[in-house]
Amino acid sequence: MKINWLGIFSRLKASFLGRGRTVATDSLSIFSFDLIGLAFGLANSILLARFFGPQGRGIISMVVLVPTILYSFSDVGLSQSATFLVSRNKDQAKSFLFSILLLSAVFSGILVLGAFLSFDYWHKWYQNYPAELFLLALPSACFMLSLMISRYYFLGLQEIFFFGMINISQALGNLIVILVTGLALNNNLHWYIVMFLGNLLLNQALVLIFVSQRMPGSAKKTALILKPILKYGIRMYPANIMFILRVRIDQFILGYYLEPGLLGIYTIAVFMSENLLRFPASVQESLFPKISSSAGEDKYQIVARAVKMTFLLAVLLSLVVTAAGYPLIWILFGKKFLPAYPALVVLLLVSVFDSVWKIVSIFFVATERPGLVSFFSFISVLANVFFS
DSSP states (O other), rough: OOOOOHHHHHHHHHHTOSSSHHHHHHHHHHHHHHHHHHHHHHHHHHHHHHHHHHHHHHHHHHHHHHHHHHHHHHEEEOOHHHHHHHHOGGGHHHHHHHHHHHHHHHHHHHHHHHHHHHHHGGGGGGTEEEEEHHHHHHHHHHHHHHHHHHHHHHHHOOOOHHHHHHHHHHHHHHHHHHHHHTTTTTTHHHHHHHHHHHHHHHHHHHHHHHHHHOOTOOOOOOOOOOHHHHHHHHHHHHHHHHHHHHHHHHHHHHHHOEEEEEHHHHHHHHHHHGGGGGHHHHHHHHHHHHHHHSSSSSSHHHHHHHHHHHHHHHHHHOOOOOHHHHHHHHHOOOOGGGGGHHHHHHHHHHHHHHHHHHHHHHHHHHHTTHHHHHHHHHHHHHHHHHHO
16 A cells, blocks of 8 residues: 655644644644753753752742743733634734733833832842842843733634744743853853843744734734723633742742752752643643634533543653653752652642643633633642642
8 A cells, every 4th residue: 555655744744833723733733842842941951950050040940930920910811812812803913912912011011110119028038049130030021921922822823833933942042041151151140140031032022023924914904902802811810820829839938948959959840740731731722722713512522532631641641750750850950959859749740630620721711711710720829838
């Protein structure tokens, strides 16, 4: 039997570029980009550990965590709006993107300014971390949010290639930052933060070029559209807050009680367990625009199949990582980080259930029921605080 290699190649190419237009092919496409991003992320994590050690890694983790929290709090459902509204109104994509980016600049700017003005109050809880590094890193919150919105804009258009390339470009830039800082600048943390901010600025400029090239032909006019964005976004806001607190409040608590070196060790366990969720996140992201734009009953069957597949895969991956985790930490990050293994085992168990929740929550979000996501996320945050 003759094999149609050209046809197979064409289907693989379409899947990789996100042109398959099914949940499976889009998930595969997103996951392919995520694997590339994971490779860069793993290299970044290894080099951070090797160059800066537990102490430096802990300092960097806490310093970058603050703008991450700021951008998450300033995302009043804007990133989800960029997918939800653009997927339903492609002829108004330019207006929606312009309006969402404008709102993001206002909201993130207000929170960053507030963080500067209240710095003496909140920094006293984290005296083990240099004050000047926090001050240097704070403006990055604005660019983190705008990059996230740009990614979700491309997801709304189902332009999976550009959706994935934004993450890869950012990860590649971070890799260069670490190499330059570690090899040429004597592991200087101040230069690391400055170059980290510069990488975000450069990537935002590149994204704007991508946007101008991939704007739908029917979306030529720019108008300010605020009501539908805020109406949808405000309903998403509690869910966004609960999500970031659920996955990061443990580091804030441990950063207060532990010295930076111990926090740096803990972040290795966080990094390894969170990357177990790469594939569930790919399924979640591919489902979002499809469910948002679907008016039929087939979306329930799609979500049910996705939950089953995700759970089985997460269990399998968690078992593999649990078995290989101890030697992997030793080989990749060094003997100093071996105390991260017990935390890794606990976090892997949590990741299995979190992978299923990712699929269920995006169904609620895409069907305009974010209140349920907020409620269950709030319970998860309380549990995270208790166990931390």
